[in-house]
Amino acid sequence: MISILILLFWTFFQIGLFGFGGGYAMLSMIQGEVVGHYHWMTTSQFTDIVAISQMTPGPIGINAATYVGYTSITGAGYAPAWGILGSAVATFAVVLPSFILMIVISRFLMAYKNHPTVEQVFTWLRPAVVGLLAAAALCLMTPENFSTPTECPWQFWVSVLIFLFALVSVTIYKMSPIRIILLCAVAGLLLM
Amino acid sequence: MWQLFSTFFRIGLFTIGGGYAMIPLIEAKVVDEKHWLSREDLLDLIAVAQSCPGIFAINISIFIGYKLRGMRGATLATLATALPSFLIILTIALCFTRFRDNIYVERAFRGIRPAVVALILAPVFKMGRMAKVNRHNIWIPIVATLLIWALGFSPIYVVLLAGIGGYVYGQVKDDKI
Numbered sequence: 001m002i003s004i005l006i007l008l009f010w011t012f013f014q015i016g017l018f019g020f021g022g023g024y025a026m027l028s029m030i031q032g033e034v035v036g037h038y039h040w041m042t043t044s045q046f047t048d049i050v051a052i053s054q055m056t057p058g059p060i061g062i063n064a065a066t067y068v069g070y071t072s073i074t075g076a077g078y079a080p081a082w083g084i085l086g087s088a089v090a091t092f093a094v095v096l097p098s099f100i101l102m103i104v105i106s107r108f109l110m111a112y113k114n115h116p117t118v119e120q121v122f123t124w125l126r127p128a129v130v131g132l133l134a135a136a137a138l139c140l141m142t143p144e145n146f147s148t149p150t151e152c153p154w155q156f157w158v159s160v161l162i163f164l165f166a167l168v169s170v171t172i173y174k175m176s177p178i179r180i181i182l183l184c185a186v187a188g189l190l191l192m
Numbered sequence: 193m194w195q196l197f198s199t200f201f202r203i204g205l206f207t208i209g210g211g212y213a214m215i216p217l218i219e220a221k222v223v224d225e226k227h228w229l230s231r232e233d234l235l236d237l238i239a240v241a242q243s244c245p246g247i248f249a250i251n252i253s254i255f256i257g258y259k260l261r262g263m264r265g266a267t268l269a270t271l272a273t274a275l276p277s278f279l280i281i282l283t284i285a286l287c288f289t290r291f292r293d294n295i296y297v298e299r300a301f302r303g304i305r306p307a308v309v310a311l312i313l314a315p316v317f318k319m320g321r322m323a324k325v326n327r328h329n330i331w332i333p334i335v336a337t338l339l340i341w342a343l344g345f346s347p348i349y350v351v352l353l354a355g356i357g358g359y360v361y362g363q364v365k366d367d368k369i
Contacts, residue, residue, distance in 0.1 A: 145309060
């Protein structure tokens with residue numbers, strides 16, 4: 001129990017500290033640690049959290065930390081009350097590095113924001129974050145989320161169609177993510 | 193202090209779809225309504241908060257809270273921004289574990305999952321343009337993607353490597369000139 005809480009704290013502290021590039025890029029880190037490394041949840045559970053985060057208010061990073069904190073504790077067989085503690089620990093941990101960094105920056109470093117060293121670090125970091133995002137999407141293209149042509153061809157091809165529909169709707173028609181998720185939920189209910 | 197809390201609580205409560213959706217709301221509240229900051233100050237804050245790690249909306253709240261009321265202001269603003277999502281997600285987590293095995297919920301989520309993958313993939317190209325990815329540095333996102341996706345590297349190490357790599361490359365390039 002205590003060991004999971006410590007791991008949660010440490011994991012989300014690192015995610016808060018190295019989470020450059022906003023919510024989606026941070027999702028790739030959360031996925032890497034929580035699904036890939038510690039197996040606190042499955043790929044499809046993780047995808048569900050992203051869907052819920054999209055439909056509820058607030059920053060995605062906070063939403064994910066709260067949810068993962070709860071699920072990792074209750075998933076290990078502890079009571080929901082301990083899950084709430086897990087949520088609080090993960091959320092606190094993901095915010096803490098920002099808190100320290102922002103205060104240090106607003107006191108001392110505002111003058112250095114155009115410093116050449118900072119510029120140099122970001123010349124590779126910015127493009128790398130784009131890769132993080134692409135990897136997050138690729139890592140979610142699994143049989144758990146899409147099924148496979150041999151296992152269940154119907155679910156696989158419907159999933160592929162839903163994927164293409166969502167991609168076109170959001171990039172070309174600028175449809176709101178909430179509406180896309182709701183439409184795809186209806187499609188899932190009717191077709192799967 | 194109460195105004196600070198209620199303002200950021202509302203900002204946390206009414207933004208759906210992540211940090212950047214918050215900017216217009218923060219601008220309306222903090223600059224136009226409360227006159228806590230000038231528009232130029234806010235733009236500077238946004239630029240710094242974007243290049244810092246962590247949750248964008250939280251970074252902005254800490255900055256503004258600290259500027260107005262020091263440590264206590266920063267703590268209060270952070271708490272206020274995080275609290276709405278924390279409470280909402282906790283409620284959902286408490287209930288969802290019960291519904292998750294329901295056949296209709298499961299079918300709805302089978303439809304939602306592929307859509308979520310598309311929603312994560314969609315901003316890749318827009319972010320690529322913002323990060324000024326061109327034919328000279330396109331290898332960086334490709335290598336980053338492959339390290340994580342094909343070789344199972346942690347994204348944390350990829351970020352560290354990219355930061356160090358950019359710094360070393362910058363130093364070497366400067367030496368040559």
